[in-house]
Amino acid sequence: MDFDSFVLAASLSDLGGERAAREHADAVEFRMDLAADPLAALDGYDGELPILATNRVEWEGGEAADDDARVDALREAIEHPRVEAVDVELAAIAAGDGVGVVERARERDVAVVVSVHDFEETPARAEMSRLLGQALEFGDVGKLAVTAESRADVLRLLALTHAQTEAGRRVATMAMGEAGRHSRAVAPVYGSRIGYAPVAPADATAPGQYDLATLRGLVEALE
Numbered sequence: 001m002d003f004d005s006f007v008l009a010a011s012l013s014d015l016g017g018e019r020a021a022r023e024h025a026d027a028v029e030f031r032m033d034l035a036a037d038p039l040a041a042l043d044g045y046d047g048e049l050p051i052l053a054t055n056r057v058e059w060e061g062g063e064a065a066d067d068d069a070r071v072d073a074l075r076e077a078i079e080h081p082r083v084e085a086v087d088v089e090l091a092a093i094a095a096g097d098g099v100g101v102v103e104r105a106r107e108r109d110v111a112v113v114v115s116v117h118d119f120e121e122t123p124a125r126a127e128m129s130r131l132l133g134q135a136l137e138f139g140d141v142g143k144l145a146v147t148a149e150s151r152a153d154v155l156r157l158l159a160l161t162h163a164q165t166e167a168g169r170r171v172a173t174m175a176m177g178e179a180g181r182h183s184r185a186v187a188p189v190y191g192s193r194i195g196y197a198p199v200a201p202a203d204a205t206a207p208g209q210y211d212l213a214t215l216r217g218l219v220e221a222l223e
């Protein structure tokens, strides 16, 4: 996965959902933290879509405990031939335990998405810019998911997305929550490289997500 252009990822906790995702998605985001036996699921994967592996830690909105097992599982996932990208939290890199994942991904030629989530607010532009700058020191893509409370929040995120893209940086941005919902359709217009969507609305992995078919339709219509 090179993220040269927009990638729509179907967020799945069960890789069996790939069949239903195929029609609209470019990739699967496998939420390992939400799966019962993620490494066995990877071994049994015979889908068509490439996999972005995420093992989201609990303090960043996921369900994985913050222990060695989480990071070890991510490292093992990288060895799987269909895993073409891996998500590592910037905070995990800063803490040190994410560094080995990035290094192994580099050795395997697996793309690295370094992510930051803010479940409270949309920070000031300078702060968002700083976070993406740090993420891009380690990742092929810097991903920033913030929480919007107003249209002004979304505008700030979109303006930043546009500026980063114009400067040749690969970023993925989205505003979580109701007020930010439309950002998921509009941010790709300004250069955001990744969108995330569940196949069915009930399986949303973040607040404000559209279902996959809807997001594909919106992104296509705005292209």
Ligand SMILES: O=C1C[C@@](O)(C(=O)O)C[C@@H](O)[C@@H]1O
Residues within 6 Å of the ligand: 011, 029, 031, 054, 056, 087, 115, 145, 174, 176, 196, 197, 205, 206, 207, 209
């Ligand atoms: O980091 C992200 C982005 C996301 O939080 C979203 O807002 O769509 C959804 C997650 O599944 C994914 O890992």
